[in-house]
Amino acid sequence: DLDGANGGTTLYVDNLYFFNSAGSGGGGELAVNGDVETGDLTGWTEFPNAGTIVVSSPGAGGSGFAVNLDASGVATGVTIKQANLGAGSLTPGQQVTVTFEWKGTDGVGGVVDAKLFSEVDGAGVSQTDNILGGAEFPADWTQVGPLNINIGPDVSGGITLEITAICGADAGCVSNIFIDNVSITTN
Numbered sequence: 001d002l003d004g005a006n007g008g009t010t011l012y013v014d015n016l017y018f019f020n021s022a023g024s025g026g027g028g029e030l031a032v033n034g035d036v037e038t039g040d041l042t043g044w045t046e047f048p049n050a051g052t053i054v055v056s057s058p059g060a061g062g063s064g065f066a067v068n069l070d071a072s073g074v075a076t077g078v079t080i081k082q083a084n085l086g087a088g089s090l091t092p093g094q095q096v097t098v099t100f101e102w103k104g105t106d107g108v109g110g111v112v113d114a115k116l117f118s119e120v121d122g123a124g125v126s127q128t129d130n131i132l133g134g135a136e137f138p139a140d141w142t143q144v145g146p147l148n149i150n151i152g153p154d155v156s157g158g159i160t161l162e163i164t165a166i167c168g169a170d171a172g173c174v175s176n177i178f179i180d181n182v183s184i185t186t187n
Helices: none
Strands: 045-047 052-056 066-070 077-085 095-107 111-119 125-134 142-150 159-166 174-186
Touching (some): 066 077, 066 159, 125 142
Antiparallel strands (some): 066 174
């Protein structure tokens, strides 16, 4: 009894939210901290491989933060991932939409590579989708997507978005990229 008629109490409700949890059906956001607005790399898996991965400011559109991957001068790739998203809740062939913004500086062999992997639980992938690759980085923030991708035949391990700044053995190689507003949603 909340109306007070029989000695009931008053109930106050504040900050009540309803949401669609990640991977639970249409429109669920799978990326964790894709906009990096926590100011750290929570939700991201990092592989600096002798290069650097840092949170920088400002991000796209003047937002607070972005991820900066710099492989310049190192003969390796610097990789960041949103890994094993939606494991156990995605279905084979389900469509996901991938969007992110990026910019960078490249030269003398520097390239970028972005892929979406359909992960098999335990090890391996059932499908690899190439999203972005090559040289000639945009100097200004540029949106990739929205890309609608039908994920692979086995997604028991979820899906992984992997973005890599790559430099070869060329002297003076530059591959320095910024990533922001990563979104991976189920459809």
